[in-house]
Amino acid sequence: MIIRNLNINQTYTNAQIVESFQCGNMGGMRRSRKTNSLVLISKHNSCYNDNWKDGILNYTGMGKNGDQSIDFAQNKTLADSDKNGVEIYLFESFEANAYLYRGRVKLAGDPFYDWECGDDHCKRRVVKFPLKIC
Secondary structure, three states: OOOOOOOOOOEEOHHHHHHHHOOOOOOOEEEEOOOOEEEEEEEOOOOOOOEEEOOEEEEEOOOOOOOOOOOOHHHHHHHOHHHHOOEEEEEEEEEOOEEEEEEEEEEOOOOEEEEEEOOOOOEEEEEEEEEEEO
16 A cells, blocks of 8 residues: 655545544554554643654654553554664644654664653653654
């Protein structure tokens, strides 16, 4: 299956993302085996503290509450993306059902741990993935 052409810096709906990548419709890390891709959604109005610095997005891993693990679910897929052949795509969201397409991304360095509050407002250890646009 080929992912349809998407335009960088164009806004898409959740339904369009699901259709294009043949992935699930929920969550910030959406794996599709049909398109061998991992769609990342950086929601800037959520408990995740994703931030850009010097062209690198420090993207927060999977899991809203409790400590995160680099070996958990799609965190592992993203951590191993340099060697597992999965293509990584990034969307940013600043409002409901509007996803700005940033394009393909790749790891810009080793993932690291940081401390943030979860959805439950409790401090927890999170995985941060430094990403850069390809």
